[in-house]
Each structure stands twice: as structure tokens, then as C-alpha cells.
Amino acid sequence: MLQARKNRLWKFFIILFLSAGGISLILFSLNSKLDLFYTPSEMLEADIKPGYRIKLGGMVKTGSIIRNGTTIKFIATDFVKEVPVIFDGVPPDLFKEDSGVVVLGYFLDGMFEAEEIFAKHDENYMPPALSIEGAKI
Amino acid sequence: MIGEISHFLSLSAVVIFCLILIFNFFFIFDKTHSNQLSLSLRMFNQACWLVFISFGMYVYLSINDDFSIAYIASHSNSQLPIFYKISSIWSAHEGSMFLWIVFLTVWSILFINSLHRNHPLKRITLLMLSLIILGFLLFLLLTSNPFERILPFGAIEGADINPVLQDPALAIHPPMLYLGYVGFVISFSFITAYLFHGNFELEWEKDIKNWSLVAWIFLTIGITLGSWWAYYELGWGGYWFWDPVENVALMPWLAATAFMHSLYASSKSNVLKTWTMFLGILIFALSLFGAFIVRSGIIDSVHSFANDPQRGLYLLIFSGLITLLALGIFAYRVPSLNVSRFVISGSKESYLSMNNILMITSIFSIFLGVTYPLIIEAVNGEKVSIGPPYYNTIFAPLILIASIFIMASLDSIWQRSKPFKSIVSSIIVPMILSLIFTYVVWHVTAVFSILSYIGIFSGSLILFSYLYRILSNFFYKKFINIGSAVAHIGFGLLFIAISFNSILSYEKNLNLAPGETILIDESIEEFSFDDIKVLKASNHDVISVEVSLLQDGNNIFLNPQKRKYATRGQITTESSIHASILKDTYLTIGDQLENGSWTFALKINYFIKWIWFSASLMVMGMLITIFKKKAI
Numbered sequence: 001m002l003q004a005r006k007n008r009l010w011k012f013f014i015i016l017f018l019s020a021g022g023i024s025l026i027l028f029s030l031n032s033k034l035d036l037f038y039t040p041s042e043m044l045e046a047d048i049k050p051g052y053r054i055k056l057g058g059m060v061k062t063g064s065i066i067r068n069g070t071t072i073k074f075i076a077t078d079f080v081k082e083v084p085v086i087f088d089g090v091p092p093d094l095f096k097e098d099s100g101v102v103v104l105g106y107f108l109d110g111m112f113e114a115e116e117i118f119a120k121h122d123e124n125y126m127p128p129a130l131s132i133e134g135a136k137i
Numbered sequence: 138m139i140g141e142i143s144h145f146l147s148l149s150a151v152v153i154f155c156l157i158l159i160f161n162f163f164f165i166f167d168k169t170h171s172n173q174l175s176l177s178l179r180m181f182n183q184a185c186w187l188v189f190i191s192f193g194m195y196v197y198l199s200i201n202d203d204f205s206i207a208y209i210a211s212h213s214n215s216q217l218p219i220f221y222k223i224s225s226i227w228s229a230h231e232g233s234m235f236l237w238i239v240f241l242t243v244w245s246i247l248f249i250n251s252l253h254r255n256h257p258l259k260r261i262t263l264l265m266l267s268l269i270i271l272g273f274l275l276f277l278l279l280t281s282n283p284f285e286r287i288l289p290f291g292a293i294e295g296a297d298i299n300p301v302l303q304d305p306a307l308a309i310h311p312p313m314l315y316l317g318y319v320g321f322v323i324s325f326s327f328i329t330a331y332l333f334h335g336n337f338e339l340e341w342e343k344d345i346k347n348w349s350l351v352a353w354i355f356l357t358i359g360i361t362l363g364s365w366w367a368y369y370e371l372g373w374g375g376y377w378f379w380d381p382v383e384n385v386a387l388m389p390w391l392a393a394t395a396f397m398h399s400l401y402a403s404s405k406s407n408v409l410k411t412w413t414m415f416l417g418i419l420i421f422a423l424s425l426f427g428a429f430i431v432r433s434g435i436i437d438s439v440h441s442f443a444n445d446p447q448r449g450l451y452l453l454i455f456s457g458l459i460t461l462l463a464l465g466i467f468a469y470r471v472p473s474l475n476v477s478r479f480v481i482s483g484s485k486e487s488y489l490s491m492n493n494i495l496m497i498t499s500i501f502s503i504f505l506g507v508t509y510p511l512i513i514e515a516v517n518g519e520k521v522s523i524g525p526p527y528y529n530t531i532f533a534p535l536i537l538i539a540s541i542f543i544m545a546s547l548d549s550i551w552q553r554s555k556p557f558k559s560i561v562s563s564i565i566v567p568m569i570l571s572l573i574f575t576y577v578v579w580h581v582t583a584v585f586s587i588l589s590y591i592g593i594f595s596g597s598l599i600l601f602s603y604l605y606r607i608l609s610n611f612f613y614k615k616f617i618n619i620g621s622a623v624a625h626i627g628f629g630l631l632f633i634a635i636s637f638n639s640i641l642s643y644e645k646n647l648n649l650a651p652g653e654t655i656l657i658d659e660s661i662e663e664f665s666f667d668d669i670k671v672l673k674a675s676n677h678d679v680i681s682v683e684v685s686l687l688q689d690g691n692n693i694f695l696n697p698q699k700r701k702y703a704t705r706g707q708i709t710t711e712s713s714i715h716a717s718i719l720k721d722t723y724l725t726i727g728d729q730l731e732n733g734s735w736t737f738a739l740k741i742n743y744f745i746k747w748i749w750f751s752a753s754l755m756v757m758g759m760l761i762t763i764f765k766k767k768a769i
Binding site for chain 1 (some may be wrong): 501506647648738
């Protein structure tokens with residue numbers, strides 16, 4: 001085989017190897033770093049492993065907010081099922097009763113421990129999954 | 138009446154752009170003499186002016202509170218200061234699209250008239266620009282008409298601009314960002330015209346270089362302002378969220394950065410020409426993709442804009458066609474481009490091309506991150522979101538590799554391979570310094586996070602290589618490319634600042650009654666809730682809290698607020714920030730509890746100012762490059 005051809009073959013394999021490595025790295029990272037989005041009913045039906053971080057979107061149930069120091073407890077509902085949520089910290093301004101909320105955290109023993117409550121720029125915001133389901137109801 | 142005139146002028150512009158397209162279509166293969174080119178040019182200028190005047194009238198309407206126009210009525214208010222009456226125009230979808238088009242025409246008219254009178258690429262560039270402007274004008278008028286009236290009677294008072302948008306940084310942020318986004322329409326159209334024309338003797342790099350550099354500056358400033366605004370105004374203390382809308386701004390930025398580097402390489406060594414052209418097309422294609430993502434509402438984002446499938450469909454088809462057209466011409470011509478394809482390994486351009494590949498990789502990763510939720514939902518109906526951890530793990534190794542190539546490229550030369558031995562000294566010194574620096578940081582902070590340490594090491598590698606280079610060149614009285622040095626030092630500092638910020642910053646949630654004083658940690662010995670007042674401002678009520686801190690032996694007063702806006706009933710949090718060189722003390726009020734005490738979120742953000750400082754260094758470096766003619 002010609003030397004030039006051999007070199008080209010080598011280059012080809014190196015590039016193939018590097019890009020395969022890169023793509024598998026990206027895909028691996030994607031799969032371990034994504035957060036699944038659930039509504040309360042979906043979450044209760046799904047078998048969620050403890051320690052698996054998920055996003056929960058729903059409405060804050062009327063009169064369910066209880067504050068104790070910096071800890072906030074409330075109930076997220078999709079008008080079918082309810083999930084109690086606990087959060088430590090200052091929630092965003094748009095967090096209030098009867099409005100949409102998205103929380104990121106872990107579901108453990110019937111209680112959702114939120115790491116983060118998401119703020120939205122728009123006060124009329126509703127989680128998209130919920131607005132579709134709301135339209136169904 | 139003025140509203141109708143303004144509307145009519147925009148419509149006339151549409152007609153003229155259509156005429157230009159039809160008229161010039163017959164001459165596109167005419168390469169020798171310029172049939173009626175001056176007529177087309179005059180028509181183009183007139184159409185652009187029609188758009189400007191139309192927008193000018195729209196601004197006039199907004200200043201004079203014409204609430205019979207639906208868009209102004211729902212986004213402005215008679216109580217607003219004039220500055221915000223104007224900026225309210227780009228506070229939502231329709232008006233910001235209008236602004237986007239105005240900037241598109243500004244760049245186009247300036248560029249077209251800057252070209253030589255009989256420039257052989259002028260006609261096709263003109264056609265390309267007209268086509269793009271026409272597409273967006275039709276989008277504006279057909280799907281998101283800002284001129285729509287409320288009939289028969291207009292609103293008496295406007296609904297007011299969203300209060301978080303009533304802010305100087307946010308009034309300037311969209312114009313800057315859009316100027317950056319659409320500025321690359323020039324490289325896009327000109328390169329397409331060059332490829333279409335098929336005379337490869339022509340020069341194209343020179344004509345678009347400075348235009349692209351200026352657009353890059355606007356894009357950088359736009360992104361930085363947005364990040365700064367989010368930090369102090371939104372009250373959650375972060376500066377970058379890897380939100381889809383941020384990502385679609387970052388993609389053109391990365392492509393533009395890669396483009397400038399490869400343009401530089403191709404002007405020095407006659408390689409990478411094809412690649413540069415591809416990038417020149419890609420930037421604007423990514424801008425179009427960004428417009429589609431933001432305007433269609435297809436991806437759930439905090440920047441909830443318009444959620445209208447019809448708009449999304451139009452933009453998808455239009456930007457897809459434009460991109461396919463350009464890439465089609467590119468693919469058709471590439472085989473006949475007679476360029477040197479061989480990059481000598483170990484030469485400066487080889488390192489530049491390696492980093493170009495890395496930038497493309499990062500664009501691809503972001504693109505995947507943005508579209509992956511859509512793909513997953515289409516495949517198995519699951520809703521997922523991709524957050525910061527994904528992007529951080531992808532970016533850290535890329536930046537590490539990039540920093541090594543940047544370091545190696547510094548001492549290499551164009552078109553010739555330099556033996557590895559001769560560049561060893563300039564690699565060893567920064568390498569050792571960075572290792573020591575990283576070790577010292579680890580020793581002092583005693584926090585470990587692999588990603589942050591990769592960031593610190595890569596950042597200091599870039600920083601030290603440039604400082605070493607500057608010192609040694611200064612000593613031997615050799616030429617230093619100051620623009621590039623400043624920009625890259627900014628780039629290195631950026632990663633150091635981001636990593637420091639991520640390992641050192643912390644937050645505390647507090648619960649205090651008025652008059653109470655508590656100890657927080659060894660740095661903040663006293664935190665006193667001094668006073669709380671309820672005030673009235675022109676269009677909002679204010680709950681104003683006075684807090685004093687004894688931080689590192691200094692007395693600091695903070696005054697965070699909560700505001701309730703009368704017209705929308707919206708509540709906003711005004712953070713109070715005390716900035717020192719190393720850290721920001723960032724305080725926001727939460728809510729009042731039943732026992733009368735209040736919650737606070739106290740955040741200590743390290744090196745956050747340095748992030749924006751690094752971005753401004755990059756902009757400064759670019760300005761130096763533009764004004765120092767010798768540099769490129």
C-alpha cells in the first residue's frame with residue numbers, strides 16, 4: 001500500500017475514533033443529565049426511583065401554602081391527583097395560589113422535595129402539559 | 138391616520154422588494170454588464186427608507202400614546218417615561234419583529250451602498266438581501282401585524298409594559314442582540330452571491346470582514362447585557378441559565394467566533410476558504426433557527442414569547458428555504474472551488490482549524506440540547522428538559538482542549554510547521570504556572586469540583602500563555618497583536634471567573650422579624666433587619682426594607698424592595714446588591730409570614746463582576762482589531 005494511502009487511512013481512523021468518542025460522550029451526558037417532566041397524575045403512576053431528579057408541573061392548590069420559617073409546603077395538583085411539595089428558600093414572585101408552578105427535585109415517600117421552583121417571565125404562564133390537559137377537562 | 142400611513146409604507150416596501158426580485162430575476166445570469174443595476178439599487182434604497190419611515194412613525198405613535206393600535210395599547214401606558222414608551226415597542230413579539238426588520242434593512246442598505254458601483258456581486262447580493270427582508274416583512278404583516286387597530290373605539294389607557302422589562306439594560310439589550318443577529322445577513326448574502334456568481338478570482342473576504350467583526354461586537358454586547366439584566370433584575374441571582382433562548386443566541390455567537398478565526402487564517406495562508414464560507418452561511422442560518430425557536434414557542438422557555446403555531450410554521454418554512462438555497466449553491470460550487478485543501482500540521486492554521494472543529498462541536502452539542510426534548514417527545518411522548526449539568530459536562534472538556542490549542546497556536550507560525558522542541562519553553566511556563574495556580578486555589582478554598590477545576594486550569598492556561606507572550610515579546614521588542622491578546626485574556630478570565638463563581642458562591646435563606654439581628658457566618662457577623670416601609674411611587678407601591686450588615690469588618694447597607702405594579706397587579710422583586718472587587722452581596726426579600734417576620738434570600742456571589750468584565754475585554758479586543766488596520 002502506498003504510504004500516502006496508509007497515512008490517509010490512519011487519519012480516517014483517528015477522526016472516526018474521535019468523533020465516535022465525542023458523540024457517545026454527548027449522548028451519555030444527555031441521558032444522564034435530562035430531567036423528565038411529569039404532571040402529578042403521571043408522576044404517581046410512573047415508578048420513579050428514589051434519587052432520580054424530575055420536574056413536576058402543576059397548579060398550586062388553593063389554601064395549601066404553609067410557611068414555616070424559610071420552609072414552604074404546598075400541594076401541586078392537576079385537578080385529578082395531588083402531590084405535597086416541600087421547599088426551603090424564597091420562591092419566585094409569580095409563585096402563588098391557583099397559579100402554575102414547575103418544581104425540580106426528588107420524589108421520596110409521597111413527598112416531593114423541591115430544589116428549585118421555576119419563575120416565569122409571564123404571569124399567565126401555565127405548564128404546557130397542563131394547559132393541554134386543562135383543555136381536555 | 139398616521140398608523141395607516143405607517144402600515145401603508147410597510148406594504149409599499151413589500152411591493153417594491155417584490156418588484157426588485159421579479160425585475161432582477163431575468164438578469165441573475167448576466168455576469169458581464171450591469172443591466173439596470175442602478176435602477177434596482179435606487180428601488181432598494183427607497184424600499185429601505187420606506188421601512189425606516191414606517192418604523193419612525195410607529196415610534197411616534199407609541200410616544201404619543203395611540204392606544205387605538207392594539208399592540209401599543211397592550212404594551213405601553215401613558216404614564217411611562219418616553220424612553221420606555223419607545224422600548225415598549227420591542228417588549229413583545231410584533232414590535233420586536235419590526236425592529237428586527239428595521240435592523241435588517243439598516244445593515245443591508247449600508248452594505249449595498251458601500252460596495253463599488255459596478256461590483257460584480259452587487260446584483261445577486263441585492264437580490265438575496267431583498268428576498269430575506271421581503272420574507273420577514275411578509276411574516277410581520279401576515280402573521281404578526283403590529284399596525285392592527287382596535288375597532289371601532291381604541292383603548293383609553295394602555296395595559297403597560299411588563300415591569301421587569303422597565304429597565305435600561307433591557308431596553309438596550311434587544312436592539313444590541315438583534316443588530317448582532319441580523320448583521321450576519323451580510324456575510325450570508327455576500328458569500329452566497331460569490332458562490333452563485335462563480336468567478337472565483339474575485340475577493341470576498343476583505344469586503345465583509347469588518348462588517349462581521351462589528352456584528353460580532355453587537356452580538357457579544359447583546360448577550361452580556363441580557364445576562365447582566367437577568368442577574369440584577371430577576372432576583373434569582375444567576376447570570377446564565379442555559380435556557381433555550383439563551384442557547385439559540387450562543388450558537389450564532391460561537392459560529393461567528395469560529396468564522397472570524399477561520400477568516401483570519403484564510404487571509405493569512407490561503408487555506409480553509411471553503412470552510413470559512415460555510416461558517417459565513419451557518420451564522421445567519423443559526424440566527425434564523427433562533428428566530429424560529431423563540432417566535433414559535435415550540436420549546437418551553439422562560440422567555441415565553443408568542444405561542445402561535447402559524448408563525449412557527451411560516452418561519453420554519455421560510456428560514457428552511459433560505460438556508461437550503463444558500464447551502465445548495467454552496468454544495469453545487471464546492472467541487473469547482475480550486476483551493477488548497479492541505480493544512481500543514483503544526484502550523485498556526487492547523488491549531489486554528491482544530492479550535493474551529495471544537496467550536497462546531499459545541500454548537501452541535503447545544504443544538505442537540507435544544508432539540509433533544511422535541512425529539513424525545515416526538516419519539517415516545519415523554520416530556521424532558523435539559524439543564525445546566527449537560528452543558529457543563531460538555532463544555533468543560535472542550536474548553537480544556539481549546540485552551541491547549543490556543544496556547545500552542547500562540548508560538549506557531551503561518552504555513553510552516555514549527556518543530557515541537559522550539560515551542561516547548563512557551564508551553565512549559567504557562568502550563569506550570571496554571572498547575573500551581575489551580576493547586577493554590579484548591580488549597581485555599583478546599584472545595585473540589587472537577588468541572589470547575591478544569592475551567593480554572595484552562596482559563597489560566599490561556600491567561601498565562603498570553604501574559605508570558607506579551608512579556609517576552611515586549612522584552613525582545615517583537616510585534617504583539619494587542620487586539621487578539623486582549624480578547625483572549627478576556628476569554629481566559631471568563632472561565633476563571635465562571636469557575637470561581639461556581640465553587641465559592643453560596644446562599645442562605647433567612648427568616649427575621651423587624652428589629653432582629655442574627656449572626657450568619659464568620660464573614661457576615663451581623664445581619665440586622667432595621668426597618669420596613671411602604672411607599673408609593675408613580676405607577677407602583679413599594680415595600681422597602683432596610684438591612685445593615687457587618688461584613689468582613691465593614692458596615693454595609695442594603696435596600697431590597699418588592700414592588701406591586703398598579704396596572705398589571707404584577708409583583709416584582711428588586712434585589713439590592715453590594716459589590717466589592719471579589720464578591721457581590723446580593724439580597725432579595727421573600728414573603729411575610731403570619732407572625733410578622735420576613736424571609737430573605739442572601740446570596741454571596743463571587744467573581745460575578747469579572748464575568749462581565751471579561752466579556753467587555755473581548756469586545757475591547759475586537760474594537761482594537763477593527764481600528765488597528767495592521768492587525769489583520
